[in-house]
Amino acid sequence: QVQLVESGGGLVQAGGSLRLSCAASGIIFGFTVMAWYRQAPGKQRELVARITPGGSSYYVDSVKGRFTISRDNDKNTVSLQMNSLKPEDTAVYYCNRYPQQGSWGPGTQVTVSS
Numbered sequence: 001q002v003q004l005v006e007s008g009g010g011l012v013q014a015g016g017s018l019r020l021s022c023a024a025s026g027i028i029f030g031f032t033v034m035a036w037y038r039q040a041p042g043k044q045r046e047l048v049a050r051i052t053p054g055g056s057s058y059y060v061d062s063v064k065g066r067f068t069i070s071r072d073n074d075k076n077t078v079s080l081q082m083n084s085l086k087p088e089d090t091a092v093y094y095c096n097r098y099p100q101q102g103s104w105g106p107g108t109q110v111t112v113s114s
């Protein structure tokens with residue numbers, strides 16, 4: 001049974017930083033592309049960043065240069081360091097496989113105040 005548990009969200013002022021973490025179980029983590037997604041109020045869930053088992057990463061244009069995705073294949077965790085946060089980054093953030101498979105975890109709320 002796949003379990004994805006996100007943590008690290010919170011309320012931060014614009015320009016601030018947060019670090020999100022995701023603990024994964026029930027998957028062959030070391031062979032799986034992992035990703036962070038987000039869903040803002042009234043919008044569809046979107047991909048934010050993904051990372052291959054070897055550490056190659058991809059970012060959507062809106063977060064390039066501000067967010068950094070990383071993973072620890074020994075601990076089955078994937079993280080997202082978010083710097084220079086903007087109000088438009090406000091969303092619930094989720095981790096999942098890429099392409100997305102199965103159900104979503106609870107997510108973690110990120111709120112950026114202006």
